Amino acid sequence: MLKQINWGIIGCGNVTEVKSGPAFNKVEGSALQMVMRRDADKAKSYAHRHEVPQWTNVADELINHPDINAIYIATPPGSHAEYAIKAMEAGKAVYVEKPMAATYKQALAMLETSRSTGVPLFVAYYRRTLPGFLKVKELIDSGEIGQTLYVNMRLIRAARPYEKEARQDIWRLQAEHSGGGIFYDLASHQLDFLDFLFGPIKTVFGVAANRGGYYEVEDTVSASMQFKNGVVGNGIWSFVTHENAQEDIIEVVGTTGKIQLSGFEHTPIILYKDGEVIEYPYLNPENIQYNLIKQVVETLQGIGQCVSTGETAIRTNKVMQKIVKDFYE
Known part of the structure; x- marks a missing residue:
């Protein structure tokens, strides 16, 4: 060590x-x-x-x-x-x-x-170590929403002006550099977090399309999945919508309650249960990867165990590839 x-x-x-x-x-x-x-x-x-x-x-x-x-x-x-x-x-x-x-x-x-x-x-995949996302895991693992039934994700936003220009210096819009479109860059965080919550995805089906025509890679994606623990899920991602249609939401629904959170805005976690609405605000570290980097260092020093490794992360690459496979084939 x-x-x-x-x-x-x-x-x-x-x-x-x-x-x-x-x-x-x-x-x-x-x-x-x-x-x-x-x-x-x-x-x-x-x-x-x-x-x-x-x-x-x-x-x-x-x-x-x-x-x-x-x-x-x-x-x-x-x-x-x-x-x-x-x-x-x-x-x-x-x-x-x-x-x-x-x-x-x-x-x-x-x-x-x-x-x-x-x-x-x-x-x-530093969301595995951030306080808000850890709160979601705590609420689920402690049974606050009963047995988890399904998860629903929506990440929808308008195209940025520079994305509409399809500039060659934007690596996120070039599959050889990014793996796919903006979906690969952003949805990877969400899918890895769900892997952290529920374990590996057992089955996934997806469709991808280019509906905006601004660039060659996919800009709109839909997927349905089931995790090995039985939880089912679905997601929709689109990066060319009208500004009024923008959403960033993950809903985890159980037999006795629901958890709602943002994937990227870091707003309070919301628990809906027994007719009550409970908010859990939180603060992130100044350098948002600090908690994970600390875990990495402590693991290398033999005094810790990092939650995001090649063994866990490769599963997200496999899932994303299955979702967009038909678009690229």
């Missing part, structure tokens, strides 16, 4: 500015020592602004650096497998952004490398 975790970041873009990057220096026994970005000026700027000792624009230099024993990969999903496999083969623990990879095949190659090398692989 490692006592001191010295991190390197591959891909120090926007997601690392506040959500994750600063957290590596806030956890005891953890320090951010080096960052990499292909644009050398941007890598240097990030290192200067965040007081990171070293920077580079060459990934292999960071991966093989003797001072680094753990690597956070925050590039688009299409390059996760390449960097993660190299890092694990170099003996460096890996914490990779979600979704785990652009395809299930790539994710499987990552997981197989982790298994064969014995090097740990973690995935940034």
Whole structure:
């Protein structure tokens, strides 16, 4: 087990500015020592602004650096497998952004490398550690809504102006980089959280379509699923609707009550039970990935157990691929 975790970041873009990057220096026994970005000026700027000792624009230099024993990969999903496999083969623990990879095949190659090398692989599904989402799990596990029957998800919003332009620099709209459309980027969080609540999805059917015509990947998706514990679920995702139709809601319905929450707005959890409406407000950490990063560090130090690993995260890649399969075939 490692006592001191010295991190390197591959891909120090926007997601690392506040959500994750600063957290590596806030956890005891953890320090951010080096960052990499292909644009050398941007890598240097990030290192200067965040007081990171070293920077580079060459990934292999960071991966093989003797001072680094753990690597956070925050590039688009299409390059996760390449960097993660190299890092694990170099003996460096890996914490990779979600979704785990652009395809299930790539994710499987990552997981197989982790298994064969014995090097740990973690995935940034941080909702598994946030207070509001943990409250939902507590309410369900304690029987506050009786036996859970079904879950219903709706994530619906209008297209952003830059999405309508189908700009080539938006990796989320290029399947080779993201795995699919915005569905892959956002629904992955929701589907992984449901896996956290109910366990693996046993059966899933989905349809995907491009209804807006702004870009080539899917923009509207529907899915029905059943979890191994018997809970059934359905979801609708659309990213080209009218502004008045926008929704972000997850409803968990049981025999004696219902829980309602937002997947992305972090508004209070609402419990409907016995004619009452109870709200549970909560505060997230300043750096929203802090709780999960702390778990990763403690797991590497042998004093904890991380709830989001390659073993759990690959299930979401498999489910998403099944949902959009016909669209891409």
